[in-house]
Amino acid sequence: MTAGTASAGRSLRVAATERRAAFGAFLLTAPGLVFLGLLFAMPLIQLFALSVEGGTTEWYAKVFADGLYTTIFIRTFEIALFVTVTALLIGYPVAFFLATTTPTWRAIGFALVMLPFWTSVLVRTYAWMIILGRNGIVNRFLIDYGFIERPMTLLNTRFAVVLGMVHVMLPFMILPLYSAIVRVDPDLARAARGMGASRFQIFRRIYLPLTLHGIVAGVTLVFVVSLGFYITPALLGGGKVTMIAMVIEQQVREFLAWNFAGALSVVLLAITLVVFWLLNHWVARRVPPATGQGR
Amino acid sequence: MAARRRARRNPGRILLRTVAGAVFVFLMLPLVVVFPISFSAGSYLRFPPPGFSLQWYERYWNDPIWIDATIRSLQVGAATTVLALLIGIPLAFGLTRARFPARTAIEQSMSAPMIVPHIVLSIAIYGLFSHLGLIGEWYGIAIAHTVLALPFVVIVLVAGLRNFDVNLELAARGMGASRLTAIRRVTLPMVAPSVYSAAFLAFITSFDELVVAMFLSGANMTLPKKMFDNILTEIEPTVAAVSALKIMFIGLLLLLSLRFRKGSDTPMTH
Numbered sequence: 001m002t003a004g005t006a007s008a009g010r011s012l013r014v015a016a017t018e019r020r021a022a023f024g025a026f027l028l029t030a031p032g033l034v035f036l037g038l039l040f041a042m043p044l045i046q047l048f049a050l051s052v053e054g055g056t057t058e059w060y061a062k063v064f065a066d067g068l069y070t071t072i073f074i075r076t077f078e079i080a081l082f083v084t085v086t087a088l089l090i091g092y093p094v095a096f097f098l099a100t101t102t103p104t105w106r107a108i109g110f111a112l113v114m115l116p117f118w119t120s121v122l123v124r125t126y127a128w129m130i131i132l133g134r135n136g137i138v139n140r141f142l143i144d145y146g147f148i149e150r151p152m153t154l155l156n157t158r159f160a161v162v163l164g165m166v167h168v169m170l171p172f173m174i175l176p177l178y179s180a181i182v183r184v185d186p187d188l189a190r191a192a193r194g195m196g197a198s199r200f201q202i203f204r205r206i207y208l209p210l211t212l213h214g215i216v217a218g219v220t221l222v223f224v225v226s227l228g229f230y231i232t233p234a235l236l237g238g239g240k241v242t243m244i245a246m247v248i249e250q251q252v253r254e255f256l257a258w259n260f261a262g263a264l265s266v267v268l269l270a271i272t273l274v275v276f277w278l279l280n281h282w283v284a285r286r287v288p289p290a291t292g293q294g295r
Numbered sequence: 296m297a298a299r300r301r302a303r304r305n306p307g308r309i310l311l312r313t314v315a316g317a318v319f320v321f322l323m324l325p326l327v328v329v330f331p332i333s334f335s336a337g338s339y340l341r342f343p344p345p346g347f348s349l350q351w352y353e354r355y356w357n358d359p360i361w362i363d364a365t366i367r368s369l370q371v372g373a374a375t376t377v378l379a380l381l382i383g384i385p386l387a388f389g390l391t392r393a394r395f396p397a398r399t400a401i402e403q404s405m406s407a408p409m410i411v412p413h414i415v416l417s418i419a420i421y422g423l424f425s426h427l428g429l430i431g432e433w434y435g436i437a438i439a440h441t442v443l444a445l446p447f448v449v450i451v452l453v454a455g456l457r458n459f460d461v462n463l464e465l466a467a468r469g470m471g472a473s474r475l476t477a478i479r480r481v482t483l484p485m486v487a488p489s490v491y492s493a494a495f496l497a498f499i500t501s502f503d504e505l506v507v508a509m510f511l512s513g514a515n516m517t518l519p520k521k522m523f524d525n526i527l528t529e530i531e532p533t534v535a536a537v538s539a540l541k542i543m544f545i546g547l548l549l550l551l552s553l554r555f556r557k558g559s560d561t562p563m564t565h
Binding site: 018021022023024025026027028029031032033035036039040042043044046047050090091093094096097098109112113114115116118119120121122123124125126127128129130131133135136137140167170171199224227228230231235245248249252253258261265268269272273276 | 307311312314315318319321322323324325326328329332340341342343381382383385386388389390392393394395398401404405407408410411412413414415416418419420421422423438439441442445449499502503505506509510519522523526527534535538541542545546549
């Protein structure tokens with residue numbers, strides 16, 4: 001009887017300690033929550049409020065009625081898609097190389113991926129302007145060696161924008177791909193090879209399904225960030241390739257059109273969240289988290 | 296070993312290495328190009344540069360607008376780092392040390408600023424700060440940059456704290472250390488590498504950030520804002536010199552943070 005009461009008392013005490021620990025832990029997160037609430041959630045809600053100020057939906061009507069803005073949204077989507085596919089196609093071999101090479105080459109390869117990653121986007125974009133300009137390195141080289149006679153227009157094109165964006169986003173693609181590929185047991189490929197599978201079959205039947213979660217992680221990150229790009233299209237597009245972020249900036253800074261900029265922002269944010277949710281949802285259904293853990 | 300040697304010689308492997316090599320060249324090309332241009336003796340952007348000179352570095356060094364922008368960016372970066380760590384460290388402890396309702400939700404919502412397009416967040420904060428009269432104040436930019444840096448800081452610190460064995464801290468407390476002493480003498484030194492990484496990430500996030508600073512800096516430009524304006528309006532290569540300096544500065548910081556990490560990693564290997 002007394003033993004029972006004692007153990008009940010102890011478990012009550014344990015429960016109380018746990019509750020206190022939980023409360024303490026929650027208190028530690030409080031400054032961060034307040035900070036993000038005031039400086040992240042509240043400004044966004046205010047922006048949303050501006051877009052429907054006075055209970056009108058006219059600003060949203062303007063976004064969709066005017067062919068101009070839907071065109072820019074579609075262009076933004078296309079460029080982001082193109083950047084994502086390119087980054088995946090050239091990023092996968094690099095990640096595969098990094099995951100399967102010797103430690104020395106892996107260290108060198110990682111340095112070559114991370115150094116640009118840490119370099120300012122502005123610096124890199126400026127460098128692309130030097131490379132692609134009318135008197136830039138590419139044109140000089142091609143003219144000096146007689147491939148072309150007059151400089152090609154490389155800068156201020158969609159090509160330049162995509163190239164610059166791929167350069168910025170590539171490390172974001174390579175890193176998740178690398179961590180997925182490195183987990184695949186090379187014995188699986190060896191076994192498949194022994195049983196007569198071709199290189200393509202090994203890729204399609206073993207690596208592709210086992211690294212799908214890495215692919216989706218990279219694709220999500222690159223696509224979602226690409227949708228909101230400002231610096232690279234503003235500089236490499238030279239006013240000829242307009243993406244939606246540039247329109248939002250212009251509406252606020254030049255026209256002080258807060259309501260309309262708010263509506264554009266909400267639409268951009270909604271597209272971003274839908275893409276993010278769809279890709280995550282898709283991968284959660286297709287790829288159980290346990291796959292890809294070869295070792 | 297034999298299998299590996301054979302693998303290195305097969306045609307698929309050669310193709311893979313060629314593709315990877317080409318991509319590495321693509322990644323490094325813009326970084327390499329900036330240096331020769333920055334030493335150009337010409338008076339405008341030309342490649343190859345007509346001769347060697349330090350004129351663009353001198354122009355940078357002697358222009359108070361450039362120097363002011365640099366100092367302001369360093370100041371904003373340092374303040375962002377301190378603020379992000381002050382908020383991020385307790386946050387990461389809270390998220391890893393105990394279970395409580397909504398913990399997962401809080402942890403997931405921490406990465407929200409990464410998903411929201413910077414332009415959207417920028418004008419949202421711009422709206423708020425113009426009401427508060429914070430436009431043009433360096434600490435306003437630092438506060439806004441902290442919103443962007445916080446997700447990186449929390450992700451890195453949470454990963455570091457999850458790897459840390461809590462029993463070590465409990466052992467210290469069992470031997471009579473107070474809670475704070477145990478954290479200060481045992482936990483923090485062991486998670487120091489993650490703290491350095493987080494600090495580095497926070498600093499870079501702020502130091503390179505343009506879009507938020509474009510709206511908030513007003514007449515008091517940060518370095519990226521000054522660079523952006525220069526690229527748009529000038530054709531002379533002062534920006535190349537600044538870029539070269541920035542690449543070297545980041546390289547130096549990276550080396551330093553690796554050095555720090557190595558130094559504090561040693562106790563962990565025992």
